[in-house]
Amino acid sequence: MSSGAHPVLAAAADAASAAYRDVRSKHSREELAETVFDGADGTPSMFVDVVVEQAIIEAATSLGVNVLSEERGWVDVGSAVTLVVDPVDGSANAAAGVPLSCFSAALAVDGRFTEALTSWLHTDERWWASSTSSAYRTSGRREINGAAVSLLRPHARNQAAWGRVAGAAARVRVLGCSTLDAVFVATGASDAFVDAGSDTHRLMDLAAAAVLVPASGGAMVDAFGRPFEFDPDLTRRWSGVVAATPELAETLCELISGGIDPAAEE
Known part of the structure; x- marks a missing residue:
């Protein structure tokens, strides 16, 4: 440190x-x-x-x-x-x-x-x-073709989006630890990590990634374009997209958002 x-x-x-x-x-x-x-x-x-x-x-x-x-x-x-x-x-x-x-x-x-x-x-x-300095660099991958992508497990409401992301990626992992997945993106071990539209992520799931990944050359956004910001209201949810580059993040958001209603209930 x-x-x-x-x-x-x-x-x-x-x-x-x-x-x-x-x-x-x-x-x-x-x-x-x-x-x-x-x-x-x-x-x-x-x-x-x-x-x-x-x-x-x-x-x-x-x-x-x-x-x-x-x-x-x-x-x-x-x-x-x-x-x-x-x-x-x-x-x-x-x-x-x-x-x-x-x-x-x-x-x-x-x-x-x-x-x-x-x-x-x-x-x-x-x-x-x-927010301005990192010892790590992402893989720099801009395209989903050939990408290694980690995902949260699928839910009933986002199975189609989950399948689109998994089908487009070259390699898929499900580790069950969002913050470690984000570290792997920041350090170049993986190209992306996403919640494919299930709105599972809370503030603390993405807070470290919001600093670590952009400082390392990547992007951390919500799949549906909602701003990620500090808020003590812990009922708020996001579908985080953590990617090696803004270009890859944009492609993943397009794959996820098609046909998914972020307000839909289980």
Whole structure:
């Protein structure tokens, strides 16, 4: 990480890594996956999520930074700086013992994302970038032909769009960890990652990508053209398109948006 990085990012990542290792060493898969309550984003919160999130909140607030997280929601300490965090992205993977889960966070200063950090919880490998600087570069791919694309799993309402993207790509992956998928795009390991119109992505799923990927030469947009912005309303949803170039992102949006109504219900 850059010496100019905000200290709360490293502190929160350290807290997440330690809590994740500790909770996994002490609890069974069934205990880790147990639903504790419905989180602030309206989705079930697993035990592993809640334990890791609590450690992050304590670390961040001790440094005088607000926290916006999917389980507890808004934790306001009166700062202009807010940590938008996904404590354990890929919770189902983490609980099951599949080593594909991440701590991921972006820093918002007066509502503007300025820097981000994603940490692979299994290895503690970390990727940091600011809105103006990144050590990584995307693959630079502009066309869907030959592209390696990761997707979220399909839902009933977006099966056709999912099939169009999968059919156009040369290689398809479904990893179950959006923030790690975004890192792979930023570092050139993959060409794109998309939610093919299911409107599953929340603010914390895309916040780090919104910093990391554009700074690395790529693009992060919503498939239906909706602005992605800091908002403490965790009921908002997007269909994120993370791509190596703006040109590839545009092509993916065209594939996804044809015949899909983003307001349609399951």
